[in-house]
Amino acid sequence: MKALIISDIHSNVKALESISKAESDCDIIYCAGDLVDYGPFPREVIEWVHKNDANCVRGNHDDIIIDLYRNGNSGHDVAEDEIKWAHYNTRLLGEAEISFLESIPVYRTFEMDGYSYTMQHLYENYLTIDSLPKYDAFWAERNVRTIGAKEDRRIIFGHTHRRCIHYLSDDSLWLNPGSVSYRRRDDPSKEAHYFTITGGKIAMKSLVYDRTPLLEAAQKLLLKEEEMKVAYFFFG
Numbered sequence: 001m002k003a004l005i006i007s008d009i010h011s012n013v014k015a016l017e018s019i020s021k022a023e024s025d026c027d028i029i030y031c032a033g034d035l036v037d038y039g040p041f042p043r044e045v046i047e048w049v050h051k052n053d054a055n056c057v058r059g060n061h062d063d064i065i066i067d068l069y070r071n072g073n074s075g076h077d078v079a080e081d082e083i084k085w086a087h088y089n090t091r092l093l094g095e096a097e098i099s100f101l102e103s104i105p106v107y108r109t110f111e112m113d114g115y116s117y118t119m120q121h122l123y124e125n126y127l128t129i130d131s132l133p134k135y136d137a138f139w140a141e142r143n144v145r146t147i148g149a150k151e152d153r154r155i156i157f158g159h160t161h162r163r164c165i166h167y168l169s170d171d172s173l174w175l176n177p178g179s180v181s182y183r184r185r186d187d188p189s190k191e192a193h194y195f196t197i198t199g200g201k202i203a204m205k206s207l208v209y210d211r212t213p214l215l216e217a218a219q220k221l222l223l224k225e226e227e228m229k230v231a232y233f234f235f236g
Helices: 013-022 042-051 060-070 085-092 095-103 132-142 212-219 225-235
Strands: 002-006 028-031 107-112 115-120 153-156 164-169 172-176 192-198 201-207
Touching (some): 013 201, 028 107, 042 095
Parallel strands (some): 115 153
Antiparallel strands (some): 002 192, 107 115
């Protein structure tokens, strides 16, 4: 089986479309959260997730948009030069999309090609699991199997936007596919980052795609200056 592992989409359907074309032979898709916010196409991303039957967990930015919508705070009473990406995204989504985001679980567990997986958007803020006892405790809270039994375990996180594979033991890994949309400031690359896992073998992937539609869409918006700087950095 070939699985596509993505995370931190941030309303960037253009990256998704390019990845989908490049990895058209994937059998299943898993997404580690943050479908929306900080990008111009939230509705299109949710439509893509539906169309492609992606198995998602909910991210902190998904929660931000849900909270803004439920609290009636989509920014209509905010000065035009103070509009944030979150306000813009909330305005574009309706009850159906918000209800869908709310229905996404915080974590998932699944089996694939003899490996056991737990997927959750983040561990604790921007911290990572740095010891096997912490790993065991996190795993035990989300899985019914007894710790100590022979099992190849893998945890998938998103959130940090840093693509990596960490070994806590030979059979206890945590993975982060990075962000399909943008990097952190100390990483100047603009490619979409993701993983594929084929028959248990993990491949770290990056893909150059056309960011022009994203920048053009952002330029048409009256966003807060700091938010526009984000757009120019990510999509320029």
